[in-house]
Amino acid sequence: MFYRTAGQFKTSYIADQALFPVKQDAFLLGIILALAWIVFPLTASEFTFQTLLIPILIYALAAMGLNILTGFAGQLSLGTGAFMGVGAYACYKMVTLFPWMNPIIAILLSGVFSAGIGVAFGIPSLRIKGFYLAIATLAAQFFLVWLFEKWSWLYNYNASGAIQVPNLEMFGVFVSGPQAASVTEYYIVLFVVTLLTLLCINLTRGNLGRTWKATRDMDIAAELIGINLMKSKLTAFAVSSYVVGVAGALYVFMWKGAAEPNVFDIPLSFQVLFIAIIGGLGSIMGNYLGAILIVGLPVVLNVVAGTQVFQMSGLGAGMLVALAAAIAFLGWVARSGWTIGAVAGFVVLTLIYGYAQTQGVRIDSALIEHINVMIIGALIIFFLIIEPHGLNQLWRLIREKLIIWPFPH
Amino acid sequence: MLNDIFIAPFVDMVEAPDFLMQVLWEGLVSGILYALIALGFVLIFRSSRIFNFAQGIMVVFAALTLVGLFAMGIPAWISVGLTLGVMFVLAVAIERVVLRPLVGQPDIILFMATIGITLFLIGFGETIFGGENKVMITEELGIPTGDTVLEPFGGLLILQHLDITVVVVATLLVLALLAFLNYTQMGRAIRALGDDHQAALSVGISLQTIWVLVWFIAGIIALVTGIAWGARAGVSFALEVIAYKALPVLMLGGLESITGAIVGGLMIGILEKLFEIYWGQPLLGGNTETWFAFVLALIVLLFRPQGLFGERIIERV
Numbered sequence: 001m002f003y004r005t006a007g008q009f010k011t012s013y014i015a016d017q018a019l020f021p022v023k024q025d026a027f028l029l030g031i032i033l034a035l036a037w038i039v040f041p042l043t044a045s046e047f048t049f050q051t052l053l054i055p056i057l058i059y060a061l062a063a064m065g066l067n068i069l070t071g072f073a074g075q076l077s078l079g080t081g082a083f084m085g086v087g088a089y090a091c092y093k094m095v096t097l098f099p100w101m102n103p104i105i106a107i108l109l110s111g112v113f114s115a116g117i118g119v120a121f122g123i124p125s126l127r128i129k130g131f132y133l134a135i136a137t138l139a140a141q142f143f144l145v146w147l148f149e150k151w152s153w154l155y156n157y158n159a160s161g162a163i164q165v166p167n168l169e170m171f172g173v174f175v176s177g178p179q180a181a182s183v184t185e186y187y188i189v190l191f192v193v194t195l196l197t198l199l200c201i202n203l204t205r206g207n208l209g210r211t212w213k214a215t216r217d218m219d220i221a222a223e224l225i226g227i228n229l230m231k232s233k234l235t236a237f238a239v240s241s242y243v244v245g246v247a248g249a250l251y252v253f254m255w256k257g258a259a260e261p262n263v264f265d266i267p268l269s270f271q272v273l274f275i276a277i278i279g280g281l282g283s284i285m286g287n288y289l290g291a292i293l294i295v296g297l298p299v300v301l302n303v304v305a306g307t308q309v310f311q312m313s314g315l316g317a318g319m320l321v322a323l324a325a326a327i328a329f330l331g332w333v334a335r336s337g338w339t340i341g342a343v344a345g346f347v348v349l350t351l352i353y354g355y356a357q358t359q360g361v362r363i364d365s366a367l368i369e370h371i372n373v374m375i376i377g378a379l380i381i382f383f384l385i386i387e388p389h390g391l392n393q394l395w396r397l398i399r400e401k402l403i404i405w406p407f408p409h
Numbered sequence: 410m411l412n413d414i415f416i417a418p419f420v421d422m423v424e425a426p427d428f429l430m431q432v433l434w435e436g437l438v439s440g441i442l443y444a445l446i447a448l449g450f451v452l453i454f455r456s457s458r459i460f461n462f463a464q465g466i467m468v469v470f471a472a473l474t475l476v477g478l479f480a481m482g483i484p485a486w487i488s489v490g491l492t493l494g495v496m497f498v499l500a501v502a503i504e505r506v507v508l509r510p511l512v513g514q515p516d517i518i519l520f521m522a523t524i525g526i527t528l529f530l531i532g533f534g535e536t537i538f539g540g541e542n543k544v545m546i547t548e549e550l551g552i553p554t555g556d557t558v559l560e561p562f563g564g565l566l567i568l569q570h571l572d573i574t575v576v577v578v579a580t581l582l583v584l585a586l587l588a589f590l591n592y593t594q595m596g597r598a599i600r601a602l603g604d605d606h607q608a609a610l611s612v613g614i615s616l617q618t619i620w621v622l623v624w625f626i627a628g629i630i631a632l633v634t635g636i637a638w639g640a641r642a643g644v645s646f647a648l649e650v651i652a653y654k655a656l657p658v659l660m661l662g663g664l665e666s667i668t669g670a671i672v673g674g675l676m677i678g679i680l681e682k683l684f685e686i687y688w689g690q691p692l693l694g695g696n697t698e699t700w701f702a703f704v705l706a707l708i709v710l711l712f713r714p715q716g717l718f719g720e721r722i723i724e725r726v
Contacts, residue, residue, distance in 0.1 A: 076517060124707060127714045131460050131516070131664060135656045136710060139703035142653075150694045220724050266653070270524060277521050367536060374532025380525035385510045388518045 003402040019201060036190060041183050049182035050255075051299050057186075057193045058250045060291035063275035064200055064284060065243030070273075071281035072204055073236030074216025075125050079137035080272045082144035083241045084248025085264030086114035089154050091249035092163045096156055103168040103175050107192060107253060111245035117144070118241025125233050129219075141266055148261035162260040165253050176253045185254040192250060196243055201284050203239060212236050213282075244272075278383050280390025289391035297379070298372050418687035427566050432686050433679055438572045439654075440678020441579045445634055446655035447662065447670035448586060449627035454664050455603030456623045457508070459519045463526040465652025467628060470530050471496055472635030472644045473538045476546060485549035489632070496628030497621075504620045512616075531646065540646065545639035547571070552640060575637040582633055583671060586626070590667070599623060603665065657706035663719020673717065677702045 003024055010016045020026040044053055066080050091110035094101060121140040125133050148154060155163050167177035174180040175188055203209055211232045214222035223229050252259045271294065279290025387394050422429045446464055453461040474495050478488040507522050547554060553570035560566070590596035601609040602619050610616060638648055658677050662669025681701045689697030715721060 070517075124711060128710050129714070131520075132660055132710060132714065132716070134460075134520075135660045135703070136707050138653070138656060139700060139707045142700035142703055146696065146700050150696075274521070274524070277517070281517070366540070370532050370535035370540070372532070374529050374536060377525045377528030377530070377532055380528065381507055381522055384514075384518055384522050384525065385507075388511070388514045 001402070001405060001407060003399050005403075019205075033194075041186060044186075046182055049186055052296060054182070054186055054189055054255050056288075056291045056295045057189045058247055058255055059272065059275055059295050060288045061193045061196060061250065062244050062247035062272045063279060063287040063290060064197065065240045065245075065247060066272050067276045067279075067281060067283070067287055068200060068204070068212070068243065069236050069240035070276060071283065072209060072216060073212040073233060073240075074219075075122070075233060075236060076131070076134040077137040077240070078134050078266070078269050078273065079121065079140040079144070080244055081264045081266060081268035082141045083114045083118055083244045084251055084268065084272075085144060085148055085259075085261070086117050086241075087111055087245025087248030088252040088259060088264070089148060089163065090114065090245065091253060092165070093154065095166065095168060099166075103170055103253070104188060104192070107188075107246060107249045110249040111242040114245025114248065115238045115242040118237045118244075119234050122234055122237030122241075125237070126230055138266075141269060145261050145265055148264065160260075162258050163252065164258045165256075168253075178257065189250055189254050192246060196246060197284065200239075200243065204284065208232075208235060208239075216282075274380060278380065278390055280392030283390065283392035285395070286390050286392030289395065293379075293391065294376070297376065413692055414688070417691075421687060427560075430566050432682050434566070434568065434572070436679035436682030437675065438575055438678070439682070440675040441576055441583075442634055442637055442651070442674075443654050443658045443678050444671045444674025445579050445582065445630055446652055447658040447674050448583065448667065449630040450655055450659055451662075451665065451667055451670045452599065452623045453627055454659075456599050456619055457519075457602075458516060459508070459523060460516065460664075461627065462520065462523040463503075463530065464627060464631065464655065465649040466527045466530045466534075467496075467499075467631035468635045468638065468652060469644070469646055469648045470499075470534050470635075471628065471632040472545065472639040472648065473534050473543070475632065475636065476543045476639075476644055477538045479546050479549065485546055488546075489550070492632055493629065496632060497625050500621050500624035500628055503624055504617060508620055509617070527649075531649075535646070542643045542645040543639075545636060545644055547640040550636065552636075571640055578633065579637070582630070587667070595619075595622060654702060657702035660703075660706035660716055661709055663716030665720050666716070666718035669716055669718030677705065680705060 003022075005022050005024075008021075008023055010021065015021070020029055040048075040053060062080060062084060065083075066077060069075050069077050087110045090113035091106050094106045094110060095103065098106075117140075121137065124136050128136050149161065152158075152161075155161060158164070165177045167179050168175055173184060175184050204212070211222070211227045212235075214225070214227055215229060215232045215236070219229055222232070248264070252263075256263070275287060275290035275294050277290070278293060279286030279288070383391070446468070449464050449467075450461055453459055453464075471492055475488055475492045478491050479485055483491065503526060507526060508519075511519055511522055552574055555570050557568045557570065557573075558565060559568065588596075590600055598609070598614045599619055599622065601612075602614060602616070634651070635644070635648070638651055642648070654677070655674075658670060658673040660673075661677060662671075662673030681698050684701050685695070685698050689695055689701070709717065713719075
């Protein structure tokens with residue numbers, strides 16, 4: 001009932017090729033954009049900006065870059081963190097060498113450098129395939145991080161070996177560095193992310209995107225129908241690394257404020273890969289869903305565990321019930337028996353936790369940190385099992401159900 | 410510059426053959442451990458096409474369990490037995506909970522699932538055993554700790570007894586594994602599954618049993634590696650990175666090849682040590698061991714995309 005497309009006729013080619021041909025989609029997107037551009041900035045607290053909004057956008061962008069390479073062009077990469085690093089260091093060098101440069105331009109240009117490096121490390125993909133390529137991209141990962149550490153020109157011969165974001169001004173407003181307001185940073189991140197998302201949607205819909213998908217599905221067959229594999233793979237590496245590099249520049253300049261080489265080490269690559277896979281390979285929207293889950297969940301868990309409000313009642317319990325309900329809903333969509341177990345597990349955990357709280361047991365923050373890691377690991381496996389094609393596929397299933405729901409036919 | 414790259418290192422090698430031997434020996438010790446971990450990878454990859462990223466954390470987890478059990482007052486050798494039991498339970502659990510529901514999914518999904526296992530085990534291990542460094546119970550297990558000093562060519566060559574033990578035990582383990590794979594029914598079943606899934610299933614080889622078995626073997630290997638590496642560097646979650654070293658070994662040797670894992674491991678262990686000592690430290694500022702193996706493997710792959718011993722890649726449309 002909610003997603004019925006009956007009656008929405010396309011009467012011109014332009015309407016047929018619209019980015020969001022279904023009215024409900026366009027409407028939903030409008031709401032999301034309004035939320036992101038108007039409601040969140042007006043209502044969010046400093047904490048929300050720094051722990052949720054800004055990182056979710058940045059991680060979603062990085063995952064989108066990776067998704068272009070892995071999800072659309074089928075080349076598995078484990079070097080995302082290092083390419084983010086290239087973007088960050090390039091941006092740092094640019095704003096320190098040319099202080100007059102507009103920060104947004106610098107951020108957008110920094111992607112060009114990582115694109116170049118990405119193409120260089122993408123060349124082996126012409127001969128190496130599958131997991132061999134994945135390990136080959138690890139060569140980029142380890143080599144580049146080593147380079148960030150040893151090549152002191154990159155961090156302007158700092159004694160600390162880290163890059164420190166200077167105060168950057170644009171039209172008289174601080175946009176980056178210690179003095180910048182979170183709202184300003186958020187708007188810049190949002191602007192860049194919106195721009196690049198639009199670019200990626202259009203690229204993947206177009207000619208280039210189709211050659212990527214053909215390469216992904218079977219590269220030999222793609223070659224036989226006249227696709228230039230070298231061009232296809234290398235453009236995928238270039239575009240992907242560009243987006244990832246910009247995400248890296250944003251990561252340091254708009255969020256972290258400073259970065260040591262080991263920030264870009266392999267855990268970052270994996271985090272981005274999780275987001276892309278949990279979100280759904282070969283989708284654009286999935287990256288956002290994945291980022292919300294992977295970035296948002298630890299924050300929620302910490303808040304739940306940290307508040308004393310949580311005493312088997314009130315906010316904490318409400319949040320856990322909401323989580324359990326969400327999982328049950330996902331299970332309904334994916335028709336999985338797993339859900340029952342997961343919900344039961346959640347309830348039991350809640351009971352144990354609540355009991356411990358009433359007995360006055362204080363759970364220290366290190367333990368919560370460890371349990372977080374464990375839960376994320378378990379969730380990854382859980383999501384892979386209920387829906388290997390990611391959250392995006394779940395969203396598709398929900399949409400299909402919503403076409404007739406609540407009616408039986 | 411050219412002199413520094415092409416001539417000086419070799420002159421150093423010839424002038425101080427004892428030092429060269431020391432470097433080669435250390436390379437050999439780490440090489441055999443790389444080979445061991447790579448073997449665990451290869452067995453799992455051959456039998457299930459799963460690229461098991463959790464191998465590294467299994468090393469840490471096994472070592473932590475051993476140390477943790479010993480700390481609870483259980484005698485050392487019984488702890489080893491119990492740890493093996495834990496690794497077996499882990500293998501069964503992984504097969505039941507993770508692998509069975511994911512049968513037939515694309516490779517990358519299974520790969521991600523092993524990363525999920527990695528995270529889970531990191532969190533689980535830290536929750537139970539704590540995140541701080543621990544000391545491996547070297548003496549209690551009766552592993553010798555002294556060193557022998559040899560004097561070849563009038564120089565010095567220091568052989569840690571620990572390293573000798575590691576080389577001997579690892580070699581024995583590799584040989585035992587090869588014997589198991591070649592001469593027992595179970596071992597042949599593993600190899601059959603690696604060669605052709607469908608055919609193996611159709612002659613009645615149980616996929617589930619074999620999967621539990623290979624994950625258990627990987628667990629045993631993890632325990633041995635964990636003891637060996639833990640005795641040298643202490644038991645901590647940083648140990649996980651040594652499993653990354655097994656990846657270029659796999660690339661170099663070929664993902665399916667058992668011989669490749671062994672030869673590749675030794676090659677990488679020795680070459681990366683040589684490069685670090687004679688080229689890395691004087692010219693590049695050191696610490697090249699983090700990436701040298703990967704770059705070497707990458708260059709080899711450019712010429713042989715299936716690795717040195719991998720199955721020939723035949724592509725059809």
